[in-house]
Amino acid sequence: MRVYITNLNGQAAQSTAQLAQNMVTDIATDLGYRELGIYAFDMRGDSESELSKRLDGIVAGLRHGDVVIFQTPTWNTTAFDERLMKKLRAYRIKIVLFIHDVVPLMFEGNYYLMERTIAYFNQADVVVAPSQKMIDVLREQGLTVAKTLVQGMWDHPTELPQAEASFQKVIHFPGSPERFSFVKEWNYSVPLQLYTWNQLELPEQVRAMGYKPDPQLLLDLSAGGFGLVWMDDRDKDYQTLYCPYKLGTFLAAGIPVIVQRGIANQELIEANGLGFVVDSLAEAVERIEALTEADYQFLVERVRAFNPLLRQGYFSRRLLTEAVFQALCQ
Numbered sequence: 001m002r003v004y005i006t007n008l009n010g011q012a013a014q015s016t017a018q019l020a021q022n023m024v025t026d027i028a029t030d031l032g033y034r035e036l037g038i039y040a041f042d043m044r045g046d047s048e049s050e051l052s053k054r055l056d057g058i059v060a061g062l063r064h065g066d067v068v069i070f071q072t073p074t075w076n077t078t079a080f081d082e083r084l085m086k087k088l089r090a091y092r093i094k095i096v097l098f099i100h101d102v103v104p105l106m107f108e109g110n111y112y113l114m115e116r117t118i119a120y121f122n123q124a125d126v127v128v129a130p131s132q133k134m135i136d137v138l139r140e141q142g143l144t145v146a147k148t149l150v151q152g153m154w155d156h157p158t159e160l161p162q163a164e165a166s167f168q169k170v171i172h173f174p175g176s177p178e179r180f181s182f183v184k185e186w187n188y189s190v191p192l193q194l195y196t197w198n199q200l201e202l203p204e205q206v207r208a209m210g211y212k213p214d215p216q217l218l219l220d221l222s223a224g225g226f227g228l229v230w231m232d233d234r235d236k237d238y239q240t241l242y243c244p245y246k247l248g249t250f251l252a253a254g255i256p257v258i259v260q261r262g263i264a265n266q267e268l269i270e271a272n273g274l275g276f277v278v279d280s281l282a283e284a285v286e287r288i289e290a291l292t293e294a295d296y297q298f299l300v301e302r303v304r305a306f307n308p309l310l311r312q313g314y315f316s317r318r319l320l321t322e323a324v325f326q327a328l329c330q
Helices: 016-030 048-058 078-089 108-121 132-140 181-185 214-221 233-239 245-253 266-271 281-289 293-306 314-328
Strands: 003-009 034-039 067-072 094-099 126-129 147-150 166-174 192-195 206-208 224-229 257-260 275-278
Touching: 003 016, 016 034, 016 067, 016 245, 016 314, 034 048, 048 078, 067 078, 067 314, 078 094, 078 108, 094 314, 126 132, 126 314, 132 147, 147 314, 166 245, 166 281, 166 293, 214 245, 224 245, 224 275, 224 281, 245 257, 257 266, 257 281, 266 275, 275 281
Parallel strands: 003 034, 003 067, 067 094, 094 126, 126 147, 166 192, 166 224, 192 206, 224 257, 257 275
Antiparallel strands: none
């Protein structure tokens, strides 16, 4: 018996979707799992025969009795994911569906894909979801897979050192103002340091830091301040379901976080004292303004006592191992 994991390639280097899949795959290969590489492409250019051959190439190494961890979505359209699942099901193997995102829940305009999405989800033997609430919502939509696991948090493996964090009244946020429109309305006393490729006119209190490669970003963040995990009102419902990748980035850098109440990771953040859970950005700024140097350093100590789990990939290691147990145990 061998264990395989699908892995997305061919997107932009800064693609969060690709970074997340690549990270999980790197940890999986350390455990002895093998990669099934999937390239980002437009399947509409393939005939039925060409697509079938492409999929045959992806699964060529499989044998009866193997386990495949299918990271979904592949971002090659739902139709591609359906076809890949059908191809995998042609083998006598166990399939673990590792859900990163659910496209019909992410974007209102894609909700019409929900029935098809649930149909291919239900062909898995085990489902790994970002949160229990995500599993509950999928059950309401028709998910019938009995065995489920909850991810809980994104790892962020790194061997980079952490700078000595100083108490800086500044908030860090990687993200496009086009997607996170609250950035364009930032008028708070605490400045927002924005990390993005976008060149837009921004409020006075927003500092454009440009795009930073991951190693540089981690080092810069580790010097102090707070990491912000926030979404616009239209996306708040989805935030209660999924694990934001940037949360793991901030914690791996060793700085406390500010998150919106209701976020899927809220319980974990509160239980480990990793930052502030707030109802509004105004409340976040008030909490920072009222903080003392000693208070800040206590938060940093809590984060840095916790973050070896993320920096060494233990959430993913535990999940990948348990997924195989669940797939094979009756």
